[in-house]
Amino acid sequence: MAAPAIELIGISKSFGPVQANRDINLTVEAGTIHGIVGENGAGKSTLMSIIYGFYQADAGEIRVKGEPVSIPDSNAAIAHGIGMVHQHFMLVENFTVTENVMLGAEQSGLLNAGIRRVRAELMRLEREHGLEIDPDAVIEDLPVGLQQRVEILKALYRGAEILILDEPTGVLTPAEADQLFGVLRQLKAEGKTIVLITHKLREILAVTDAVSVMRRGEIVATRRTAETNAGELAELMVGRRVLLRVDKAEARPAAPALKVSNLTVHDSRGVPMVKDVSFEVRAGEIVGIAGVAGNGQSELLEALAGIRPAKSGMVELLGKSLDPCGGIDPAMMRAAGLAHVPEDRHGMGLVLPFREAENAILGYHRDPAYAKGPFLDLSAMRRDAEAKIAAYDIRPPNSELRTANFSGGNQQKIVLAREMERGPKVLLIGQPTRGVDVGAIEFIHRRIVAMRDEGRAILLVSVELDEIRGLADRILVMFDGRIVGERSPDASEGEIGLLMAGVESRDAAE
Amino acid sequence: MDFATTLNVLEATIRLATPLLFAALAGLYSERAGIFDISLEGKMLAAAFASASVAAIWASPLLGLFAGVLVAVAFSLVHGLASITYRGNQIVSGVSLNFIAAGLTIILGSAWFGQGGRTPPLSAGQRFGDIALPGAEALSGVPVIGPIYAQVISGQNLLVYLAFLAVPLTWFVLFRTRFGLRLRAVGENPAAVDTAGISVTWLRYRAVIICGVLTGFAGTYMSVAQAAGFNRDMTAGKGYIALAALIFAKWKPVPVLFACLLFGFLDAFSIRIQGLSLPVVGVVSQQFVQALPYILTVVLLAGFVGKAVPPKAGGVPYVKER
DSSP: OOOOSSEEEEEEEETEEEEEEEEEEEEEOOSSEEEEEETTTTHHHHHHHHHHHHSSSSSSEETTTTEOOOOOOOHHHHHHHHEEEEEEOOOTTTTBBBHHOOOHHHSSSHHHHHHHHHHHHHHHHHHHHHOOTTTTTTHHHHHHHHHHHHHHHHHHHHSSEEEESTTTTTTTHHHHHHHHHHHHHHHHHHHHEEEEEEEHHHHHHHHHHHEEEEETTTTEEEGGGGGGGHHHHHHHHHHHOOOSSOOOOOOOOOEEEEEEEEEEEEEEEEEEEEEEEEEEEEETTEEEEETTTTSSSSHHHHHHHSSSSSSEEEEEEETEOOOTTSSOOOHHHHHEEEEEEOOOIIIIITTSBBBHOOOOOTOOOOOGGEEETTTEEEHHHHHHHHHHHHHOOSSSSSSSSSSGSSSSHHHHHHHHHHTTTOOEEEEEEEEETTTOHHHHHHHHHHHHHHHHHTTTTEEESSSSSHHHHHSSSSEEEEETTTTEEEEEETTTTTHHEEEHOOHHHHHEEE | HHHHHHHHHHHHHHHHHHHHHHHHHHHHHHHHOOOOOTTHHHHHHHHHHHHHHHHHHOOHHHHHHHHHHHHHHHHHHHHHHIIIIOOHHHHHHHHHHHHHHHHHHHHHHHHHOSTTOOOOOOGGGGSOOEEEEHHHHHTTSSTTTTIIIIITTTTEEEHHHHHHHHHHHHHHHHEEEEEHHHHHHHOOHHHHHHHTTTOOOHHHHHHHHHHHHHHHHHHHHHIIIIIISSSSSTTTTTHHHHHHHHHHHHTTTHHHHHHHHHHHHHHHHHHTTTTTTETEEEEEEEEHHHHHHHHHHHHHIIIIIOOOOOOOOTTOOOOOOO
């Protein structure tokens, strides 16, 4: 049997007082796809950065193909045949594909020879692996899936035998993810070794041969994929039993709380993103909007929240007609009983440098409950923040801490606590669990269902189809700015997936 | 305007555009690498002072140039230290360098030469002299082209020609060499450069050093070629105009040439129409004419350039993420 592609022996790494990796032992067999799962902050990315020479381990040994090696920088990793596809692409967005592939491996001081070589090599890779790409395309014009392909090509161009992918599907559509897995399987068939880091269990089960689970900086288990299941892996990741399915009773929808008629919304460039959309959300039900990111869901949410003026259409909130074309603003909608958990918690939901207690009342800071005349009532704010911290199990439980220092899942809980605790009649939620750990996802899902059972109307937007199918009572599928179909959550993933891709179900059936 | 006046204005345009060109190209190298440099002004001033002092003492314009470049590079390294190594705020560092240059040149000038901050006037041999290009005499008889060649193109000094040669050279470096590819990359996404196994720090230092060399040329040109000695605050905002030209040109070398020529022309034109009585408006006030290039800069930047997108990583110190 061939020597393992990578062996890690006793790797430890700490950043100040934080021990990111503790005595890691890991063996990745050559020619396999090895998954590494764990919650955010479990130390997966740190470990991979050590293999790629981005960080130095404090202790331990790395062996590549049986040989002990030292990897002081990325160059050394590349020289040992290790390539990495980072979670945030390491691409220069206004460069062409060729320039990006060439960067750092230009061959000579002048570029011409390198450009010719890269083109020839890209053609070869396209022939051999089916990795099609236009070498002259500019990165920022390419869809995310192709940008990721450029990252893979970069690694292959440098002669990578071992490919590390860090959360590769976070930004991909289900179809793009499947395509990526196809590429990975093919690379494996050609003898390459692949390390796949993710927190999505479905992917691990779909594509890997073996899987190691990390928790709090340690590897707690390694399993052959064929001999494990999602439940066991989730339990290993979190350290306790986790409910993967959302437990909920039958919905009891009452009167319509939010009615949207013929809504059209343009984006900031004037391109229509939401086209003549009509639907309603009743009190006591969760309506999920499924769709590939960028098909108008964001603009729809923003228009309903009063952030982005619509072009035309009408909105009826709790029986009151409102003009979404400039007649509403977020404060007004909030006062009328609508709360909004924005998709992008960093850009819209939170002010990261603020203290937790400040973010916990953001947007409601004019409420007399938090104010003494023109001044903020700091002790009232603290009491309020501490109540929310307790109710939502926000960790660390410190309302004075800068929000940036909370993990993604806890930041999301801060936003959810703020919007849900106001007791809105209508709740808009965008991407409630993006970048959130398995444990926190379970909690957030339970809260959303609890809100529904209290008789509130919930409009849920998520690019995670599993989430939509698990939570929603009715699913609307958005494609190219239109609602192209309504399905019950029992509809198959394939059926909804086709709608998301813009294929009419009738066409597909024939 | 008759032909002779036009030639005069064009000739002045070339002369006035030269320091802008050096400085704007200097800024281009630095900013394309992700280091915003508001201290072009201060570096030019310090270089102008250093070169004029050395040229006066050792009677050599080349030694003056050497001193000017040296001082400007030293300023650049301070800026590099603050903004690359210590990840400080690039605007604050740049502004303080401008203050240091303004103050230091006056203090040292007064202390060394006792002429109220001026350096001793330079004689012809201590300055860069005009160079007659071959064929200028012979061609001067040819209508239109002859006088343009003889008066506008020929008969400038060495530094003028170097400035104009620096444009194609910069284009070549930026778009046809490995260094240029990496330089452009580090200004857009330093993490991509880092993960490709290239040192972000060293790359950015090289960029600011080139910036220093070119601002050294710019300053030297002003005091040892265009004028005959250093006056206090003689750069008079040229560094900022160069920065405006750089933005106007969207950080591209060839458009930088045209932007600098445009600003040079406005400058030359405003000198020309001072005190003249124009039809309709009458005598234009001197203050207005002097403000004209700046007003046009604002108008051009605000209205006609469209969106000038700076290098994406500009102004942001590079820190490895966890």
